Amino acid sequence: MFNDIGPLELVTLVVLAVLVFGPEKLPKVIQDVTRTIRKIREFSESAKADIREELGPEFKDFEFEDLNPKTFIRKQLDNDELGLKEIRNGFDLKKEMAEVTDAVHGRESETSSSSSGSSSSSSGSTGGTVDMTKKREKPAPDERPPFDADAT
Numbered sequence: 001m002f003n004d005i006g007p008l009e010l011v012t013l014v015v016l017a018v019l020v021f022g023p024e025k026l027p028k029v030i031q032d033v034t035r036t037i038r039k040i041r042e043f044s045e046s047a048k049a050d051i052r053e054e055l056g057p058e059f060k061d062f063e064f065e066d067l068n069p070k071t072f073i074r075k076q077l078d079n080d081e082l083g084l085k086e087i088r089n090g091f092d093l094k095k096e097m098a099e100v101t102d103a104v105h106g107r108e109s110e111t112s113s114s115s116s117g118s119s120s121s122s123s124g125s126t127g128g129t130v131d132m133t134k135k136r137e138k139p140a141p142d143e144r145p146p147f148d149a150d151a152t
Contacts, residue, residue, distance in 0.1 A: 005013075021029050048064060055062060065071050 017026060017029070052059065052062065066075065
C-alpha cells in the first residue's frame with residue numbers, strides 16, 4: 001500500500017502526526033486508523049466473495065486484479081497462444097536498425113554485401129561517415145537557395 005514512501009517521508013509524517021495530534025493522543029489515533037483500515041479490508045473481501053458467489057462456478061478463477069488494464073495486457077502477452085514469444089525472439093533490433101541505416105546512407109547491408117562479394121568496398125571511400133566540415137558550393141545567381149533567406 002505504501003511501497004513508494006521513503007524513509008525521509010516516513011519521518012516527516014511521524015513528526016507531522018506528533019505536532020498535529022500531540023504525543024498523548026497519537027497512540028489512540030493510530031489504533032483508530034488501523035481499526036478503520038482493517039474494517040475496510042474486511043468489507044472489500046466480503047464484497048469480492050459475494051461477487052464471486054453471484055457469478056457462479058464458471059468464474060471461480062476470476063481475479064479482480066485482472067480488471068486492471070496493465071495486468072490484463074501483461075497476462076495476455078504472457079499467454080503464448082498467439083506465438084508472440086517466437087516473434088519477439090526472432091526480431092533482432094540491432095540488425096534491423098543497421099539495415100535501415102545502410103538503406104538511408106545508400107550502402108548495401110551487411111547481409112547482402114557478404115553474399116555479393118567485395119561490392120561493399122566500392123560503396124564509398126568515406127566508410128559511411130558524413131563529412132560535416134565540407135563547405136557547400138555557392139549557388140548560381142539564378143538558382144534558389146535551399147532555404148528561405150527571409151526566414152533565417
